[in-house]
Amino acid sequence: MNRLHFSVYIIERDLLELKPELEAFLKIKELFHDAENQWEYMDGYSMFFDAKVTIFRELKERMNLPEDEKPLHISFFFKRLQDKSTTERIGLELNRFFKLPVFYGELRNTAGQKYELVPEKRFAKINLSGMIKTTGKVR
Structure with a gap:
């Protein structure tokens, strides 16, 4: 497993806005940002995951929202083969960072230069702390 692909539906934020975070x-150290006719992307090397990272999605102007939601794709490229624990670790960390469901799977290039993630797993840990009030008394 030299490549791991994840997607998250975070359409309300621009990539440049997300860049420092x-x-x-x-x-x-610094994500390289570029935009083309259809795609916007950022590349860099993650010291946290020891992998090259590419983050990309269709330009917002090309999206027909909300019916045509386009995910933010995040691909990790490793020098060595990785095991399933790496997939779990990255998926959970991305879920924690975005606070949204994160999908893992195979990224396919379909007709018309459209990328589609074929999901194999969903990372969607929900944190309910602070939402449930308790009295502290047990009956």
């Missing part, structure tokens, strides 16, 4: 979270 992603650099801090992934421990990347």
